[in-house]
Amino acid sequence: xxxxxxxxxxxxxxxxxxxxxxxxxxxxxxxxxxxxxxxxxxxxxxxxxxxxxxxxxxxxxxxxxxxxxxxxxxxxxxxxxxxxxxxxxxxxxxxxxxxxxxxxxxxxxxxxxxxxxxxxxxxxxxxxxxxxxxxxxxxxxxxxxxxxxxxxxxxxxxxxxxxxxxxxxxxxxxxxxxxxxxxxxxxxxxxxxxxxxxxxxxxxxxxxxxxxxxxxxxxxxxxxxxxxxxxxxxxxxxxxxxxxxxxxxxxxxxxxxxxxxxxxxxxxxxxxxxxxxxxxxxxxxxxxxxxxxxxxxxxxxxxxxxxxxxxxxxxxxxxxxxxxxxxxxxxxxxxxxxxxxxxxxxxxxxxxxxxxxxxxxxxxxxxxxxxxxxxxxxxxxxxxxxxxxxxxxxxxxxxxxxxxxxxxxxxxxxxx
Ligand code: FAD
Ligand code: PYC
Numbered sequence: 001x002x003x004x005x006x007x008x009x010x011x012x013x014x015x016x017x018x019x020x021x022x023x024x025x026x027x028x029x030x031x032x033x034x035x036x037x038x039x040x041x042x043x044x045x046x047x048x049x050x051x052x053x054x055x056x057x058x059x060x061x062x063x064x065x066x067x068x069x070x071x072x073x074x075x076x077x078x079x080x081x082x083x084x085x086x087x088x089x090x091x092x093x094x095x096x097x098x099x100x101x102x103x104x105x106x107x108x109x110x111x112x113x114x115x116x117x118x119x120x121x122x123x124x125x126x127x128x129x130x131x132x133x134x135x136x137x138x139x140x141x142x143x144x145x146x147x148x149x150x151x152x153x154x155x156x157x158x159x160x161x162x163x164x165x166x167x168x169x170x171x172x173x174x175x176x177x178x179x180x181x182x183x184x185x186x187x188x189x190x191x192x193x194x195x196x197x198x199x200x201x202x203x204x205x206x207x208x209x210x211x212x213x214x215x216x217x218x219x220x221x222x223x224x225x226x227x228x229x230x231x232x233x234x235x236x237x238x239x240x241x242x243x244x245x246x247x248x249x250x251x252x253x254x255x256x257x258x259x260x261x262x263x264x265x266x267x268x269x270x271x272x273x274x275x276x277x278x279x280x281x282x283x284x285x286x287x288x289x290x291x292x293x294x295x296x297x298x299x300x301x302x303x304x305x306x307x308x309x310x311x312x313x314x315x316x317x318x319x320x321x322x323x324x325x326x327x328x329x330x331x332x333x334x335x336x337x338x339x340x341x342x343x344x345x346x347x348x349x350x351x352x353x354x355x356x357x358x359x360x361x362x363x364x365x366x367x368x369x370x371x372x373x374x375x376x377x378x379x380x381x382x383x384x385x386x387x388x389x390x391x392x393x394x395x396x397x398x399x400x401x402x403x404x405x406x407x408x409x410x411x412x413x414x415x416x
Contacts (some may be wrong), residue, residue: 026142032060032200034383035221037207037244038237039063040072042162042361042368044190045376046234046279046383047199048106053377054384057198060230064206070186071232071238072369074338076261076285076295078274079370080117080178082137087394088347093403094391095374096177102373108189110181111288116273117178118147118156119413120323122167126279127409128191130173137175138298147172158270158326167280173253180274180285180293186372189361195202207237210248210358212308216355220247234383239339252362253400254341257298258308259366259414260316262335266290270326275312276413280319281312283414292330294320296339296412298366305379308337340365345405350378351388360397366414 036043039061050056061146081092103110121127137144151328152172153161162171191201209222220229235244242254267290276283281297296316297310350361361379364371378392
C-alpha cells in the first residue's frame with residue numbers, strides 16, 4: 001500500500017495513523033455515529049463543530065485523497081458576502097462572521113485579511129446590477145459601496161481607467177469587510193482541532209458506495225478499504241457530489257466544471273485589495289508572499305479532469321493585462337484547476353435528503369471557500385438536530401421541484 005508524501009505529512013501533523021494501523025482488518029467492526037465524506041474545509045469543519053458544539057465525537061471524515069487536497073487547497077480564497085437575496089446574505093454573512101474569530105477558535109492562523117473586494121463594472125448592465133446589489137446588501141446590513149471610475153483609480157492606482165481597454169471601467173462595488181485567507185490553513189486548522197477532540201480522519205480511502213437497509217435508511221459506506229458503519233452520513237464532496245449521491249440512488253441537479261487559477265512570481269506589495277471582473281472573466285489579488293493570484297472563469301464544458309482549457313487562461317491573462325498594463329511582463333509560476341459543482345440557480349444545497357440519515361452539502365460552485373466556516377457550522381447543526389437551521393432551510397433540495405430558486409448568477413462574480 002502506498003501513501004503520498006503529503007498524506008504522511010498530514011498524518012504526522014494531525015497525529016493520525018494511516019488506515020492499516022488504525023484498522024488492521026479489511027472489514028472493521030467500527031461503527032461511527034456520523035461519517036462525513038470529503039475532507040475539505042467544509043467536511044472537516046462540520047466534524048469539528050459536531051464534536052465541539054454538540055459533543056458528537058464518534059465521527060469519521062473519509063477522504064479519497066489527502067485532507068485539503070480538493071478545492072479547499074486549490075481556490076483563490078476570496079471571502080465576501082455581497083450576494084443579492086436575503087437567504088444568501090444570511091448564509092454568507094454568517095460565514096464572514098465566523099471567519100472573524102476562526103484563527104483564535106482553532107489556534108491556527110487562517111490569515112484572514114479584510115483588504116476589500118472591488119467588483120468592476122464595465123457596461124451599463126453591470127452598473128445597474130451592482131447598484132441593485134449594493135442597495136439589497138445595505139438593507140440586509142451587509143456593507144457594500146459604489147465607487148465612481150475616479151474613486152476606483154484613487155483606491156487602486158495601478159488600474160487603467162482610460163478608454164483603451166476593450167471593457168473600460170465605469171465604476172465598481174467595494175465591500176471592505178471582504179478579503180482573503182490562507183486556503184489550506186483552514187483545512188489544517190479544522191483537521192487538527194477535530195482530531196484533538198476525537199474525530200478520525202481517514203485519508204486515501206475513496207467512498208465507493210452507500211449502503212441502505214430494507215427500509216431505505218443509510219447503514220454505512222463502502223470504501224476502497226472495506227465497509228464502515230454509520231447511521232448518519234453527510235456528503236461534502238465538492239465537484240463529485242452528484243457521483244457520491246448517485247451511490248445512494250439520488251439524482252442531483254449539479255454540473256461539474258473545471259475552474260482554473262494561476263500565480264505569478266512574487267513581487268513587492270502592489271495590489272491593496274481583491275479585484276474581480278465578471279465581464280472580462282478575470283480576477284486578481286496579491287498573496288502575503290507577494291504572488292499575484294489570478295483566477296479565470298469556468299471551462300465551457302463539463303468535465304471531472306483537474307485541468308482546464310489553455311484558451312481560458314490566455315483570455316484571463318489578456319484581460320488582466322488590459323486592466324493592469326503594469327503586469328504585462330510578469331511571469332506566471334504555476335497554474336491548476338479544481339472541479340466545481342454548479343446548481344441551476346448558482347446557490348448551494350445544504351440540508352437533509354429524502355433518504356433517512358443522509359445529509360448533503362454541495363453546489364457551492366465557484367464560491368464555497370468563503371462559506372467554509374458557515375457551511376460547516378450549519379451542516380453540523382443539521383446533522384445533530386436532524387433538521388436544518390433556519391439559515392440553511394431555504395437551501396434544501398426540494399427548492400428545485402417547488403420552484404423557490406435563489407438565483408445568484410449575477411453575484412457569483414466568476415464567469416460560468
Ligand atoms: P473540497 O475541498 O473540494 O473537499 C471535498 C473533498 O471530497 C475533496 O478532498 C475530495 O477529494 C473528496 N471526495 C470526493 N469524492 C470522494 C469520495 N468518493 N470519497 C471520499 N472523498 C471524496 N470559493 C470562494 O469562495 N472564493 C474563491 O476565491 C474561490 N476560488 C476558487 C478558485 C478555484 C480555482 C476553484 C477550483 C474553486 C474556487 N472556489 C472559491 C470554490 C471553493 O474552492 C469551493 O467551493 C470550496 O473550497 C469547497 O470546499 P469543500 O470543503 O466543500 O470541498
Ligand atoms: O466567489 O468570490 C468568489 C470567487 C472568487 C473567485 C472564485 N470565486
